[in-house]
Amino acid sequence: MSWDEFIVTGDPFILAAQISIVITTIVIVFGLTYFKKWGYLWNEWITTVDHRKIGIMYIIAAILMLFRGGVDALMMRTQLATPNMQFLDAQNYNEIFTTHGTIMIIFMAMPFLIGLMNVAVPLQIGARDLAFPFLNSLSFWTFFMGAMLFNLSFVIGGSPDAGWSAYMPLASNDLSPGPGQNFYLLGLQLSGIGTLATGINFIVTILRMRTKGMTLMRMPMFTWTALITSVIIIFAFPILTVALAMQTFDRLWDTAFFTLQDGGMPMLWANLFWLWGHPEVYIVILPAFGIFSEIISTFARKRLFGYTAMVISIVAISGLSFVVWVHHFFTMGAGAMVNSVFSITTMAIAVPTGVKIFNWLATLHKGKIRFSVPMIWTLGFIPNFTIGGVTGVMLAMAAADYQYHNTYFLVSHFHYVLIAGTVFSCFAGLIYWYPKMFGHKLNERIGRWVFWIFMIGFNITFFPQYFLGLDGMPRRVYTYIPEEGWFSLNFISTIGAFMMGIGFALLIYNIYYSFRYEQRETTGDSWNGRTLEWSTSSAIPPHYNFAKLPKVSGQDAFWEMKQLGEDTNEIKQYEKIHMPNNSANPFVMSVFLFIASFELVFPMVDYCDFRVDWNTCMYDSKVVY
Amino acid sequence: MKFEPEEVKISENTPLEYQSQSGRFNILGFWIFLGAEVALFSTLFGTYFVLINRTASAVQPQELIDLGLVLMMTLVLLTCSFTCGLAVHEMRLNQKKRMIGWLAVTITLGAVFLGLEIYEFVHYVSEGATLSASAYWSSFFLLLGTHGLHVAIGIIWFIFIIIQVVMRDLNTISASKVFIGSLYWHFLDVVWIFIFTGVYLLRLVI
Numbered sequence: 001m002s003w004d005e006f007i008v009t010g011d012p013f014i015l016a017a018q019i020s021i022v023i024t025t026i027v028i029v030f031g032l033t034y035f036k037k038w039g040y041l042w043n044e045w046i047t048t049v050d051h052r053k054i055g056i057m058y059i060i061a062a063i064l065m066l067f068r069g070g071v072d073a074l075m076m077r078t079q080l081a082t083p084n085m086q087f088l089d090a091q092n093y094n095e096i097f098t099t100h101g102t103i104m105i106i107f108m109a110m111p112f113l114i115g116l117m118n119v120a121v122p123l124q125i126g127a128r129d130l131a132f133p134f135l136n137s138l139s140f141w142t143f144f145m146g147a148m149l150f151n152l153s154f155v156i157g158g159s160p161d162a163g164w165s166a167y168m169p170l171a172s173n174d175l176s177p178g179p180g181q182n183f184y185l186l187g188l189q190l191s192g193i194g195t196l197a198t199g200i201n202f203i204v205t206i207l208r209m210r211t212k213g214m215t216l217m218r219m220p221m222f223t224w225t226a227l228i229t230s231v232i233i234i235f236a237f238p239i240l241t242v243a244l245a246m247q248t249f250d251r252l253w254d255t256a257f258f259t260l261q262d263g264g265m266p267m268l269w270a271n272l273f274w275l276w277g278h279p280e281v282y283i284v285i286l287p288a289f290g291i292f293s294e295i296i297s298t299f300a301r302k303r304l305f306g307y308t309a310m311v312i313s314i315v316a317i318s319g320l321s322f323v324v325w326v327h328h329f330f331t332m333g334a335g336a337m338v339n340s341v342f343s344i345t346t347m348a349i350a351v352p353t354g355v356k357i358f359n360w361l362a363t364l365h366k367g368k369i370r371f372s373v374p375m376i377w378t379l380g381f382i383p384n385f386t387i388g389g390v391t392g393v394m395l396a397m398a399a400a401d402y403q404y405h406n407t408y409f410l411v412s413h414f415h416y417v418l419i420a421g422t423v424f425s426c427f428a429g430l431i432y433w434y435p436k437m438f439g440h441k442l443n444e445r446i447g448r449w450v451f452w453i454f455m456i457g458f459n460i461t462f463f464p465q466y467f468l469g470l471d472g473m474p475r476r477v478y479t480y481i482p483e484e485g486w487f488s489l490n491f492i493s494t495i496g497a498f499m500m501g502i503g504f505a506l507l508i509y510n511i512y513y514s515f516r517y518e519q520r521e522t523t524g525d526s527w528n529g530r531t532l533e534w535s536t537s538s539a540i541p542p543h544y545n546f547a548k549l550p551k552v553s554g555q556d557a558f559w560e561m562k563q564l565g566e567d568t569n570e571i572k573q574y575e576k577i578h579m580p581n582n583s584a585n586p587f588v589m590s591v592f593l594f595i596a597s598f599e600l601v602f603p604m605v606d607y608c609d610f611r612v613d614w615n616t617c618m619y620d621s622k623v624v625y
Numbered sequence: 626m627k628f629e630p631e632e633v634k635i636s637e638n639t640p641l642e643y644q645s646q647s648g649r650f651n652i653l654g655f656w657i658f659l660g661a662e663v664a665l666f667s668t669l670f671g672t673y674f675v676l677i678n679r680t681a682s683a684v685q686p687q688e689l690i691d692l693g694l695v696l697m698m699t700l701v702l703l704t705c706s707f708t709c710g711l712a713v714h715e716m717r718l719n720q721k722k723r724m725i726g727w728l729a730v731t732i733t734l735g736a737v738f739l740g741l742e743i744y745e746f747v748h749y750v751s752e753g754a755t756l757s758a759s760a761y762w763s764s765f766f767l768l769l770g771t772h773g774l775h776v777a778i779g780i781i782w783f784i785f786i787i788i789q790v791v792m793r794d795l796n797t798i799s800a801s802k803v804f805i806g807s808l809y810w811h812f813l814d815v816v817w818i819f820i821f822t823g824v825y826l827l828r829l830v831i
Contacts, residue, residue, distance in 0.1 A: 132650065132651075196661055199657075199661075200654050201654075203654075203657050204657065207653070208649070208653060234657060234660050234661045235660070235661070235664045236664075237661070237664075238662070238664035238668060239665075239668045242665060242668040242669055243668070245767070246672070246763075246767065249756075249763070254756070255756050255757050255767075256681075256757060256759055256760045257672070257760060257763050257767075259760070261681070262681045262683070262757070262759045262760055263676065263679030263680060263681035263759045263760035264760045264763075265676065265679065265760065268672065268676075272668065272672070275668075
């Protein structure tokens with residue numbers, strides 16, 4: 001392997017990206033040095049074990065990844081805007097839809113929600129930190145290094161191009177040569193370590209660190225969803241670990257798990273991938289449900305309707321999430337019996353989800369609703385998500401699925417649930433807890449513009465895609481011809497995509513604008529909240545969260561305290577508390593894991609060649625001098 | 626982490642490893658981690674059973690498996706689980722030296738097991754049953770290799786724990802580490818029971 005195979009060359013877009021990466025790096029390094037911020041960055045952020053700072057870092061990383069995934073999406077939409085478009089070639093298009101899917105699920109949706117969980121959950125249960133602060137930092141840094149490794153593929157070695165589901169044998173050495181797919185395997189493996197550790201951390205925290213009187217059935221709904229999500233993580237992620245390991249072995253060491261010869265079974269990959277992949281969908285939607293439950297109850301100024309039913313629903317969803325995976329490949333031909341069973345289990349998920357929708361509506365009923373920005377995102381979520389849910393039930397019917405399978409109907413369905421569910425909840429949660437993280441709200445006026453532009457853009461993008469799908473347009477095609485008649489709907493869809501892009505840009509502008517001009521919080525209770533996180537002082541609450549651990553006597557603990565006129569910050573007696581020290585170890589360990597994974601990315605033989613090349617270069621240069 | 630919330634009263638009878646909050650948290654956290662390990666090995670077993678007849682043109686497992694050797698490995702591993710239990714028992718009696726002694730026996734038996742397994746693998750490979758010979762052998766080596774890797778990690782881990790106990794004495798922190806190490810060790814034994822029956826004994830009847 002020579003240098004020009006190592007660094008991707010010959011593509012103007014990638015060249016531009018490489019140049020911008022170099023320039024950005026120089027600017028960051030120069031800026032940090034000029035303003036003397038290296039120490040601040042190291043002491044306050046990189047080595048921190050504070051759950052709120054780690055949460056904020058998760059969210060920043062997730063927003064960066066949302067930008068990257070969003071640019072991918074806009075490039076795809078531009079390519080599909082008109083028939084026979086020449087913007088991207090087939091290979092580029094394959095790479096871009098692969099990285100778009102992987103980044104949005106693994107490096108955007110999950111870290112965003114885990115970030116919000118980090119910020120809110122310990123505060124909601126009245127704890128001073130997570131159970132394992134050191135492990136939490138390690139989780140973040142392995143996730144971050146995994147994400148960086150995956151993104152590196154863009155400029156070094158080439159991106160993976162076998163789809164985010166990386167089906168075999170498409171992702172095998174024969175059909176996906178080069179290191180691209182290895183970046184996918186190692187990047188996901190590395191960040192998967194962090195996710196598993198996060199799951200363990202939250203279960204122990206929620207089970208063992210609740211404050212006095214905070215029984216399980218008094219926990220805020222977001223904490224409940226965090227707990228159940230963690231349980232799903234514990235049982236789903238090891239499956240991915242094994243599947244990724246097997247594909248890595250197939251690619252690097254010639255094993256025969258998913259090969260076409262030597263008895264391998266390509267469909268085994270699809271089964272294992274979706275055995276993890278479907279629970280993964282619920283890992284990114286359950287916390288979203290939790291966020292919406294918090295917001296609805298706060299802004300309707302009512303206790304959440306049907307709390308117990310909500311809890312039962314989440315538990316039911318988590319159980320069902322493990323028994324529906326075959327619906328991702330009904331067309332595999334497993335037979336009528338198998339397809340029927342999975343069809344029914346899939347439709348059964350609509351029941352607990354429906355219960356939740358009705359509970360939210362019932363909470364709104366006769367509530368004194370305030371239409372603040374988090375609330376309008378939530379109100380936008382309910383109808384849009386329901387459209388996604390209903391089309392999901394359509395897809396669940398195995399017989400009909402033969403018609404929809406791998407068309408834009410499916411693409412539209414999962415974007416309706418993942419954007420209207422997960423992305424809306426990330427934005428709503430970010431805006432809702434923003435004062436708790438940064439000590440000021442985001443501007444309401446700009447916030448409303450963001451919502452309307454993004455929400456309308458979202459519908460303009462994806463609603464036409466249902467009809468494109470019914471019209472037979474398959475997913476993952478990089479172009480189409482005019483005779484197929486897909487031009488007008490595709491063009492409308494592209495316009496919507498750019499509206500979403502503008503909405504996102506405006507959200508980022510709002511962060512800057514609010515940082516400059518928005519009024520600072522004086523109390524910790526920004527929204528007249530109901531749960532404990534609002535009882536402690538705002539503007540990044542002190543390192544120890546609560547000066548005195550609160551005592552809880554019912555649901556909506558802080559609301560009750562306010563009704564009774566209790567001052568939660570009043571301290572009669574000081575007591576010693578212990579907070580964990582900062583540590584550089586998680587960062588250093590993750591850097592080493594990153595290096596080790598990077599070594600594995602380049603196939604052994606080629607890698608040796610590359611080393612030989614390198615040595616020859618060195619040797620040559622010595623000869624010259 | 627030495628702080629104690631004041632409301633937690635430690636009784637005399639509480640085992641040392643449960644006396645500190647971090648000890649209790651770590652033990653619970655490790656149980657949950659073992660839950661994840663169960664999922665991990667279930668996936669490996671699932672893969673193994675899916676691919677069990679996919680030997681392609683490679684050598685058949687029936688021709689290679691030597692149940693005598695495997696029985697010996699099983700006895701060694703079961704015994705070291707027992708000695709590991711004895712070590713924890715001695716720890717509860719605050720007999721540091723005896724505990725270290727039993728841990729040393731455990732490590733030694735673990736190493737013997739590992740040696741036998743490596744011998745077995747080398748033998749198979751020499752007969753043509755390599756990692757890439759067929760889907761069956763890939764899944765066989767991945768399942769047993771993962772178990773063997775866990776045993777190797779367990780041995781290294783126990784060595785570090787012993788060093789820590791020697792240097793810092795038995796306290797709430799090191800005791801919880803010994804206890805967690807023992808949980809891990811017993812778990813590997815449980816997995817081996819399934820490997821012994823599912824991979825080896827099953828070959829007697831199918």
